[in-house]
Amino acid sequence: MERYQNAACVAQALKPTHPVLCRRPASARDNAAWFCANFPGRTFYAVKANPAPWLLDALGAGGITHFDVASIAEARLVRAQFPEAVIGFMHPVKPAATIAEAYFRLGVRLFALDSLDELAKIQTATGNADDLSLCVRIAVPSDTSKISLSAKFGIGEGPDAPLLQAVRQAARQLVVSFHVGSQAMAPSTYRGALARVQSAIVRAGVFVDAIDVGGGFPAHYPGMVAPPLADYMRDIFQGFSALSVGAGCELWCEPGRALAADAASLIVRVEHRRGADLFINDGVYGTLFDAGPMGWTYPVRLLGRESGTEPVPFSFYGPTCDDYDRMEGPFHLPGDTDAGDLIEIDNIGAYGTAMRTSFNGFEFGEDVRVEDRSMMSQFQDPPSALREVL
Numbered sequence: 001m002e003r004y005q006n007a008a009c010v011a012q013a014l015k016p017t018h019p020v021l022c023r024r025p026a027s028a029r030d031n032a033a034w035f036c037a038n039f040p041g042r043t044f045y046a047v048k049a050n051p052a053p054w055l056l057d058a059l060g061a062g063g064i065t066h067f068d069v070a071s072i073a074e075a076r077l078v079r080a081q082f083p084e085a086v087i088g089f090m091h092p093v094k095p096a097a098t099i100a101e102a103y104f105r106l107g108v109r110l111f112a113l114d115s116l117d118e119l120a121k122i123q124t125a126t127g128n129a130d131d132l133s134l135c136v137r138i139a140v141p142s143d144t145s146k147i148s149l150s151a152k153f154g155i156g157e158g159p160d161a162p163l164l165q166a167v168r169q170a171a172r173q174l175v176v177s178f179h180v181g182s183q184a185m186a187p188s189t190y191r192g193a194l195a196r197v198q199s200a201i202v203r204a205g206v207f208v209d210a211i212d213v214g215g216g217f218p219a220h221y222p223g224m225v226a227p228p229l230a231d232y233m234r235d236i237f238q239g240f241s242a243l244s245v246g247a248g249c250e251l252w253c254e255p256g257r258a259l260a261a262d263a264a265s266l267i268v269r270v271e272h273r274r275g276a277d278l279f280i281n282d283g284v285y286g287t288l289f290d291a292g293p294m295g296w297t298y299p300v301r302l303l304g305r306e307s308g309t310e311p312v313p314f315s316f317y318g319p320t321c322d323d324y325d326r327m328e329g330p331f332h333l334p335g336d337t338d339a340g341d342l343i344e345i346d347n348i349g350a351y352g353t354a355m356r357t358s359f360n361g362f363e364f365g366e367d368v369r370v371e372d373r374s375m376m377s378q379f380q381d382p383p384s385a386l387r388e389v390l
Contacts, residue, residue, distance in 0.1 A: 006372040007267055007344040011303040016342070018365030019282040020267040021353060025058035027373055028263035028349070032062025034379050035259065038230065040237045041251030044068040044088055046215050047078060049256030049350040055263060056081055068254040072098045079106045086110070090177070090254065092137050092153045093118060099125035112137055112177065114155045116163055123170060133173035135212060136164055138200055140193040145181025145216055146224065147294065154178065157199070164204035175252070176201060177212035182257060184216035185226050187235035194239035202244060210250040211240060217253070219261030220376040221347060222297045222332075229258070229378055257350040262374035264349035267303065270341045276314050278337065283318015283325040285359040287352040288345070291316070291327035299346040299375035300331045307334035320360040346375045 004010045007022050014020065035043045044066040045059050051074055056067075060082060067082070069075045070091040078087055088110040089102050102108035103126045111122050112135040119134070126132065139154030155163055168174050176197050180189045190213055201208050213236055218226035240251050266287050272279035284292035291298060313330030314337065333343065356364065 001367065001369050003369045003371065006370050007265055008303050010368055010370065011267060011342045011344075014366075014368075016267055016365050017269060017281075018363055019269075019287065020365045021287070021367045022265045022267065022344075022370040023054055023367055024263045024265070024349070024370060024372075024374070025054060025061075026371065027377070028055050028058035028259065029062040031259045031263065031379055032059040032064045034229075035253075035255060036063035038233050039251075039253055040233065040240070041253065042066060044086075044090075044212075044252060044254045045259055046090075046254045046256030047074045048354065050260040050263075050352070050354050051077055052353060053077070053081060055260060055349070058263070059259060064259075066252075068256075072101055075102050075106050075108060088112070088135065088254075090135065094121075096121050096125040103129065109133055110135060110175075113167070114138075114153055114163075116166060119163070119166060119170060130172065132171050133175060133209075134167045134171035135175035135177045136160070136167055137177045137179070138196065140178040140180060140196050141189075142181030142184075144184055144186040144189045146183035146185065147181055157196075160200045161204040164200060164206050168204075168206045173209040174206060175210040175212055176208055177214055177252075179214035180216040182216060183218045183224065183226070184232075185218060185224075187227055187231040189216070190232065190236045191239035194236070194243060198243050208245050208249055210252055211243065211245070212252040212254065215254045215256050215258075217255045217258035218378060219257050219347060219350065220378045222299060222376070224297075225376075226378065258378065260350040261347045262349060262377045262379070264352065265344050265346040265370075265374065266348050266352065268343050268345060270337060270339050270343065271319070273338050276312070277317055278314050278331075278333075278343075279317045279319070280343065281319050281362070282364075283316065283320060284327065285318060285320050285322070285325060285357050286362065286364065287348055287356055288316075288318065288327055289355045290351055291329075292318075292324070295328060297329055297331060298348060300333055301344050301346075301375065302334050302337060303342040303344055305341070307336055309335040311335070319362045322360075
């Protein structure tokens with residue numbers, strides 16, 4: 001694979017007519033190393049954010065040995081690439097045949113659930129195995145997060161105690177988990193969720209082997225800059241320390257977006273300008289889904305030429321024939337940006353390529369490797385006192 005210093009060098013060398021993905025494996029490696037060094041427990045990578053083999057390799061180089069998968073395809077991918085990895089099948093609802101393959105063929109021993117029905121299914125599919133680690137997902141609010149994940153999964157107060165008691169009897173290891181939602185913008189959200197865990201385990205009267213705080217760790221985007229990740233580490237550790245759990249209870253997390261977001265950028269070409277709308281050759285049905293329905297904005301810059309005009313806000317239209325293929329922005333670019341210009345769209349490493357489709361038959365260009373860092377990153381050198389606090 002060709003290596004370049006940055007996207008500007010790619011634009012100059014290739015003059016691409018199709019979208020080009022710029023990989024940053026060094027960023028992914030360093031992000032993983034930061035989490036492994038600063039999260040006060042065990043870090044699982046949430047594969048759904050970006051299952052690209054190059055990214056998994058980079059995260060592995062940074063110290064990730066545990067992976068959170070949501071499907072049998074993800075489980076197969078991880079097992080093929082990392083024969084010794086620990087895989088957690090963290091989707092709370094799974095087909096019985098999928099559970100059986102994960103257990104008997106892929107060596108998965110960790111499964112999530114949020115109902116007695118799923119518990120019975122797991123027991124039957126694994127032949128009532130006695131070496132299971134079962135993770136009960138409880139419902140917590142997503143009030144401070146940009147994307148709620150509180151409606152579909154998670155058992156509520158009341159039914160949670162009987163489920164925890166049943167799982168304690170069935171499992172070698174009982175784990176309690178939650179998910180505060182994607183892009184949790186307040187570190188205190190985790191302390192509130194951990195208080196909900198405390199209530200559940202006290203009412204159930206069970207011994208817990210691990211607490212999994214899930215994902216939700218934020219990446220930086222324009223207009224969406226969260227507190228430092230070190231603040232999240234502190235609040236989680238303080239909330240965990242207040243729980244009534246034994247000294248041997250482990251602490252886990254499942255970052256996805258936080259590890260992957262700044263590990264890739266995208267080069268697109270402007271095909272047409274209509275006022276403040278730029279028609280580009282990638283969009284909602286390609287790499288930029290989050291910029292459409294989710295309303296995400298990304299760091300952007302003009303490539304290939306100098307401009308003396310001030311930045312102004314633009315919206316994007318993608319290449320398909322669908323009005324839905326619109327990204328409102330605002331994306332701030334020089335006021336003379338026009339057809340034929342190349343633009344770098346940064347921080348698309350999470351949920352970008354993972355959600356690409358071939359709708360309308362539009363093609364993607366090549367992938368290249370770049371050595372620079374993103375325009376915006378949530379990763380800073382941790383405060384020297386952080387490990388002392390934790």
